[in-house]
Amino acid sequence: MAARANDVWKVYGSGEAQVVALRGVNAEFERARFTAIMGPSGSGKSTLMHCLAGLDSVTRGTIHIGDTAVTGLGDAGLTKLRRDKVGFIFQQFNLLPTLTALENILLPLSIAGRKPDKEWLDVVIETVGLRDRLGHRPAQLSGGQQQRVACARALASRPEVIFADEPTGNLDSRAGAEVLGFLRRSVAEYQQTIVMVTHDPVAASYAGRVIFLADGQIVSELIEPTPDTVLDTMKKLDGLTEAGL
Amino acid sequence: MLRATLKSLLARKVRLVLSGLAVVLGVMFVSGAFVLTDTLGRSFDTVFSDAYAGTDVGVSAKPKIDVSEMEGMEVAATFPASALEKVREVPGVASATGLAMADGARVIGSNGKVLTSVGPPQLGSNWAGETGQLELREGRGPTADTEVAVNAGVAKAAKLAVGDRVGVLTLQPKRDFTVVGIFGYSGDRDSLGGAQEVAFTEPVAQELMLGQPGVFSELSVKAADGVAPAELRDDIAAALGDGYVVKTGEQLSDDAAAGLKEGLAFFNNILLGFAGVALFVGIFLILNTFSIIVAQRTRELALLRAMGAGRRQVIGSVLVEAVAIGLVASVLGLGAGIGVGALLAYVFGQTAGGLQLAGLGVPPAAVISSFAVGLIVTVIAAVLPAMRAARIPPIAAMQDVATPDRPLTKISVAGAVVTAVGGTLMALGLSGNTGDNTLLTILGGVLLSFVGVALLTPLISRPVVGLLGRLFSWSVPGKLGRLNSGRNPRRTAITAAALMVGIALVTGVTVILDSAKSSISALAEDTIQAELVISGAQTGARPPSFDPAVLDQAAELPGVAMVAGLYGDRAVVGGKQGWITATSSVPALREIYRASPTAGSIDSLGPNQLLVDSGTAKDRGLSVGDTVPVQLSRGDARTYTVTGIYAESQLFGGFVVPASAAADFAVPQPTQAYLKLAPGASVDQVMPQVETLLADSPEVSVADRADFIEQQTSQLDGLLTMIQILLALAIVIAVLGIVNTLALSVLERTRELGLLRAIGLRRGQTMRMITVEAVVISVFGALLGVAVGTGLGAAVVRALREDGITDLVVPWGQMGVFLGLAAVVGVVAAVLPAIRAARLNVLGAIAHE
Numbered sequence A: 001m002a003a004r005a006n007d008v009w010k011v012y013g014s015g016e017a018q019v020v021a022l023r024g025v026n027a028e029f030e031r032a033r034f035t036a037i038m039g040p041s042g043s044g045k046s047t048l049m050h051c052l053a054g055l056d057s058v059t060r061g062t063i064h065i066g067d068t069a070v071t072g073l074g075d076a077g078l079t080k081l082r083r084d085k086v087g088f089i090f091q092q093f094n095l096l097p098t099l100t101a102l103e104n105i106l107l108p109l110s111i112a113g114r115k116p117d118k119e120w121l122d123v124v125i126e127t128v129g130l131r132d133r134l135g136h137r138p139a140q141l142s143g144g145q146q147q148r149v150a151c152a153r154a155l156a157s158r159p160e161v162i163f164a165d166e167p168t169g170n171l172d173s174r175a176g177a178e179v180l181g182f183l184r185r186s187v188a189e190y191q192q193t194i195v196m197v198t199h200d201p202v203a204a205s206y207a208g209r210v211i212f213l214a215d216g217q218i219v220s221e222l223i224e225p226t227p228d229t230v231l232d233t234m235k236k237l238d239g240l241t242e243a244g245l
Numbered sequence B: 001m002l003r004a005t006l007k008s009l010l011a012r013k014v015r016l017v018l019s020g021l022a023v024v025l026g027v028m029f030v031s032g033a034f035v036l037t038d039t040l041g042r043s044f045d046t047v048f049s050d051a052y053a054g055t056d057v058g059v060s061a062k063p064k065i066d067v068s069e070m071e072g073m074e075v076a077a078t079f080p081a082s083a084l085e086k087v088r089e090v091p092g093v094a095s096a097t098g099l100a101m102a103d104g105a106r107v108i109g110s111n112g113k114v115l116t117s118v119g120p121p122q123l124g125s126n127w128a129g130e131t132g133q134l135e136l137r138e139g140r141g142p143t144a145d146t147e148v149a150v151n152a153g154v155a156k157a158a159k160l161a162v163g164d165r166v167g168v169l170t171l172q173p174k175r176d177f178t179v180v181g182i183f184g185y186s187g188d189r190d191s192l193g194g195a196q197e198v199a200f201t202e203p204v205a206q207e208l209m210l211g212q213p214g215v216f217s218e219l220s221v222k223a224a225d226g227v228a229p230a231e232l233r234d235d236i237a238a239a240l241g242d243g244y245v246v247k248t249g250e251q252l253s254d255d256a257a258a259g260l261k262e263g264l265a266f267f268n269n270i271l272l273g274f275a276g277v278a279l280f281v282g283i284f285l286i287l288n289t290f291s292i293i294v295a296q297r298t299r300e301l302a303l304l305r306a307m308g309a310g311r312r313q314v315i316g317s318v319l320v321e322a323v324a325i326g327l328v329a330s331v332l333g334l335g336a337g338i339g340v341g342a343l344l345a346y347v348f349g350q351t352a353g354g355l356q357l358a359g360l361g362v363p364p365a366a367v368i369s370s371f372a373v374g375l376i377v378t379v380i381a382a383v384l385p386a387m388r389a390a391r392i393p394p395i396a397a398m399q400d401v402a403t404p405d406r407p408l409t410k411i412s413v414a415g416a417v418v419t420a421v422g423g424t425l426m427a428l429g430l431s432g433n434t435g436d437n438t439l440l441t442i443l444g445g446v447l448l449s450f451v452g453v454a455l456l457t458p459l460i461s462r463p464v465v466g467l468l469g470r471l472f473s474w475s476v477p478g479k480l481g482r483l484n485s486g487r488n489p490r491r492t493a494i495t496a497a498a499l500m501v502g503i504a505l506v507t508g509v510t511v512i513l514d515s516a517k518s519s520i521s522a523l524a525e526d527t528i529q530a531e532l533v534i535s536g537a538q539t540g541a542r543p544p545s546f547d548p549a550v551l552d553q554a555a556e557l558p559g560v561a562m563v564a565g566l567y568g569d570r571a572v573v574g575g576k577q578g579w580i581t582a583t584s585s586v587p588a589l590r591e592i593y594r595a596s597p598t599a600g601s602i603d604s605l606g607p608n609q610l611l612v613d614s615g616t617a618k619d620r621g622l623s624v625g626d627t628v629p630v631q632l633s634r635g636d637a638r639t640y641t642v643t644g645i646y647a648e649s650q651l652f653g654g655f656v657v658p659a660s661a662a663a664d665f666a667v668p669q670p671t672q673a674y675l676k677l678a679p680g681a682s683v684d685q686v687m688p689q690v691e692t693l694l695a696d697s698p699e700v701s702v703a704d705r706a707d708f709i710e711q712q713t714s715q716l717d718g719l720l721t722m723i724q725i726l727l728a729l730a731i732v733i734a735v736l737g738i739v740n741t742l743a744l745s746v747l748e749r750t751r752e753l754g755l756l757r758a759i760g761l762r763r764g765q766t767m768r769m770i771t772v773e774a775v776v777i778s779v780f781g782a783l784l785g786v787a788v789g790t791g792l793g794a795a796v797v798r799a800l801r802e803d804g805i806t807d808l809v810v811p812w813g814q815m816g817v818f819l820g821l822a823a824v825v826g827v828v829a830a831v832l833p834a835i836r837a838a839r840l841n842v843l844g845a846i847a848h849e
Ligand SMILES: Nc1ncnc2c1ncn2[C@@H]1O[C@H](COP(=O)(O)OP(=O)(O)O)[C@@H](O)[C@H]1O
Pocket: A012, A013, A019, A020, A021, A039, A040, A041, A042, A043, A044, A045, A046, A047, A048
């Protein structure tokens, strides 16, 4: 098991302004699997991901990444966790504008003071297809290329799990497809574990498994989804919520 | 990680240059001070080793009063000519020359004024031929008592040629001589280190420079071949016995140079003061720059944290940036400092009568201190922002808005505490209970108060900036500018605080000096009962003096009722140094200062009698009838009897002796005289007559009482000018700070500006918006500075109440000027950032990340 959430609750604020973003979420994310977290806007997808990744604390419940209990770690422990076990791909602002693509890819390794594995790096760069862009700065790359650099960066240190929050949210469908295809290949060919948050059924269909969130709870799950099955499930869920359930 | 830091550093070159400038200036002054001291120091060394090149051993007598204890003029002690005979008989002496030489030969130039000298001595000596370095250029040495030779420096300054008549002031009033020779020194020098030199015949030199015939002040001894100077020195010392100071030429040259080098400490302190102000203000600037940089890089830093960078790595990355800025600033500052030091040394050499510079020197201390100061200051300023950077949570990488403005409670509490500590320190220092550390305590207190107020500034800035901004709210850009300046209270506050420091300093000092001036004037108006005063402006250690005959002549003028001539010096009374005044007329003095006796009589003084003020009498346990030994600058100690004690006053104090004793003073001529007019006599009538009497005493002039008081208190103006220069420096740095803050804010708001422009804000309006923001910030800083400065000044004035500063004068006019100035400063500072904002490409700005 790459990551696990046990009865996770997340409450923001207090009193009038209190928002319960997660209500007792139980979820497991297997190794070498591509899991998508789906749900309408505000359903708690990002919150769940932040909690899983140790970026945010949970109000109740426990989180594990690999064998490590994330809940209860201090700043030093969390730093080490992020450094050694977790990779991130965000929706935007993924790259340091002053560094070249290659330097951005190597950044997590250089932060950790580790030497890159040359062969693996070659494979990654080849897979994302950026060999001729390595010396470019983010401003000189298209949005899709930037996200591919971010993917390569997340992969370069071979983390236990990569968390991606709407990685294609800012891309057109073609660039998005490239990135998603690349993520799928890294799971299939290199046994990478990926957890991806998205609200796009097409994006979710690239995953091997989709879990659906609504109102801070897991309400459904799909294995080997297609865009159609995902869309159907979402419609069903919408119908359920509209029916007041 | 290091690479990421350095790269982002290079991407921000401009702001680095700006924030580093203050450090560059500070380092420049530090290294400039070292370079100046080193260069001049070595130049002095050369001058004196040349001056003593012909002397293997020098003999002098111990001075009667040690000047190291108390400010004043050192008077070389004299010894009889018999000592010269004794020295000549010492085996190993090839030749010995007796010198009758002393400082204080003031040549009257062609304009009727005395040639002045700031620092180098005005030597009067006996002509001993072309010995040592001395080379006759024209004419011959003096042979008659009415003849002199002068060095080329004097000849040029006073426009003298061989055959001219020249008046010279010495221990005696003006005497006229014929110039028969002009001399220079080897190496084609007009003077040695700027010293003026007048050579008389030996008897005249003894009479005019030493005050006694048949005595010398120095012997210059040449050793026979093969005799070591050190051995000869010991032999001569043994032959002469006690009371003599015998040194080798090398020692003498070192001593003489060391004396001048001590004088350099003054310049050093000024430069270091400048450095201190620049660096102190610079800390604010750098702190602000880093805070803004950190705020702008929140996302970037959070991203690094999300990828596993530890807190320490983040702190490290900010500090590395600081170190890089510090290094660059140190290098630039050092370079600029070498330039400034060289320039000042050159200027100094020129004003000191053509001191030849011994080549530019950059001592290791200059380099070390430059880097130490530059690095330490920058790193200290970056520590807080670095710690703030480390607190950025990784999740901030995903949030759209940067972390919201944190509450100001903590910083305000800290500010209040620091201000309180600073205030307490100041109070402690001012109460005078801290002994030797008084100045340090007060300085520390002032510094801490500044820091404390700076910490409180964000809190104050909200209401004040809001209020100030309302002045500009009539237009849309004005309103936007106002809102922008209130947007980030911390940033506005620190930027304004930098300006506050300079303005607070000058306001505080102005309050103190104006209060002192007003108090002293009021006291003098009340106390001094003389309509006319003879005095002159003192430029060096020697007070200006005049012919004592003037006192009698003035007393006989119709309309003059009383004349009190005053002579002043230090004296050792009962083993302790103190100020002593000799007066030509005790009753006049009493009348003029409204002195009243507390014991004995203060109506008259006979020989060997003295008066003392009640405070000193109490300190030293003196009462009427006591006898005390008194050692004056010349002659032997004598026993005096205390015949009267007068009430201590702010204006007059110390020991008082009859005028006859003044012959043994360092300056045996009166330095001041108070004239009380007869009833009915008019100042306008008497003044021209006194002026006529002073024709041969060009160092002094006569003034009515108001002018005199004005002259006395105007000495404080010099101090004020110094402070104003400091202020100018601090303001320049503060302007840099405002430019920096605005430039960064404009950059930060690129998107927002683009949006505003897209919905129709015109270029001019954009510029006006930025300008309003700048003006609000700088006027806020000036307001704070004026308030804090007045507070500090008032506190000091209050503490000095016992010392006679009873008036509190608040310079309202000047404060208004500062506020106006601040507005101008704001406008100036806004120019570049405003242009930049106005030039933004609308589309590009909106797409900007
Ligand atoms: N920092 C926060 N403070 C308060 N409420 C938050 C915060 N972050 C998210 N929320 C709330 O939690 C709920 C879930 O948010 P989120 O996880 O971002 O949803 P999603 O990513 O599915 O759109 C929303 O109602 C949101 O308003």
